[in-house]
Amino acid sequence: MVKHKKYFQGEAKKELGLIDLSDFTEDELENARLAFAADSRFLISVVAHDGFPFHQKKEVAFAGRSNVGKSSLINSITNVSGLARVSNTPGRTQMINFFSQRDDFFIVDLPGFGYAKASKESIKQWSLLTEEYLLGRKELEIVFFLIDSRHGVKEIDENIMEILDKSAVSYQVVLTKFDKIKKSEVDSLLLSTYEKISRRPAARPGILATSSKDKFGIDLLRCLIYRIIKN
Numbered sequence: 267m268v269k270h271k272k273y274f275q276g277e278a279k280k281e282l283g284l285i286d287l288s289d290f291t292e293d294e295l296e297n298a299r300l301a302f303a304a305d306s307r308f309l310i311s312v313v314a315h316d317g318f319p320f321h322q323k324k325e326v327a328f329a330g331r332s333n334v335g336k337s338s339l340i341n342s343i344t345n346v347s348g349l350a351r352v353s354n355t356p357g358r359t360q361m362i363n364f365f366s367q368r369d370d371f372f373i374v375d376l377p378g379f380g381y382a383k384a385s386k387e388s389i390k391q392w393s394l395l396t397e398e399y400l401l402g403r404k405e406l407e408i409v410f411f412l413i414d415s416r417h418g419v420k421e422i423d424e425n426i427m428e429i430l431d432k433s434a435v436s437y438q439v440v441l442t443k444f445d446k447i448k449k450s451e452v453d454s455l456l457l458s459t460y461e462k463i464s465r466r467p468a469a470r471p472g473i474l475a476t477s478s479k480d481k482f483g484i485d486l487l488r489c490l491i492y493r494i495i496k497n
């Protein structure tokens with residue numbers, strides 16, 4: 267397990283909304299680890315709403331801008347390096363990808379938004395199938411909304427949060443690529459993120475900082491998912 271110490275050297279960041287180890291019990295950490303220990307597999311890529319799989323289990327979805335580190339994060343929590351394709355070519359995945367975790371629950375990789383074209387146009391394109399999924403999918407329990415630590419919450423992220431606020435599901439903000447920012451930038455990143463999400467009605471409290479590169483925060487993300495699934 268990667269200790270917070272490496273990034274924070276023991277400083278309390280709770281007042282800045284940071285989710286940390288103290289939010290979970292030892293049992294939760296262990297059970298969450300076991301829940302992801304094996305049997306992650308790709309199920310299906312969906313391009314139209316009639317293709318959504320039929321099942322009785324819960325789904326947790328991941329959303330964020332193209333290149334935010336979504337595929338890398340899914341690979342990290344499942345420990346399967348090639349599960350969700352990690353791409354250096356942003357904007358290529360316009361499908362909704364479903365992964366099964368031990369046939370217990372499903373991880374859903376939503377299309378990345380905001381690449382290249384004018385942001386309005388790309389949001390429109392992003393939202394057709396995705397909005398249908400977000401607004402109508404009763405199996406969906408939570409959305410993890412990924413924000414690149416290097417950029418913070420941008421206007422296009424705010425636009426997507428507006429869509430998420432209209433959906434029936436709450437979302438948890440997750441900072442990605444946390445290894446990329448300097449220690450001196452951490453407080454202002456957490457502060458500005460906290461400020462921007464605290465006025466959002468459907469945003470869950472707290473911010474989870476992660477790095478797929480260093481496997482930082484991955485155990486905590488598994489715990490958050492485990493709590494949702496077991497509820």
Ligand SMILES: Nc1nc2c(ncn2[C@@H]2O[C@H](COP(=O)(O)OP(=O)(O)O)[C@@H](O)[C@H]2O)c(=O)[nH]1
Nearest residue numbers: 332333334335336337338352353443477478479
């Ligand atoms: N330094 C660093 N790079 C990352 C991290 N996560 C992803 N990347 C890189 O960011 C790029 C986009 O990642 P990917 O997972 O494909 O993003 P996606 O488009 O959101 O699915 C790739 O070059 C990854 O190697 C991270 O935690 N740290």
Ligand SMILES: [Mg+2]
Nearest residue numbers: 336337351359
């Ligand atoms: Mg991807």
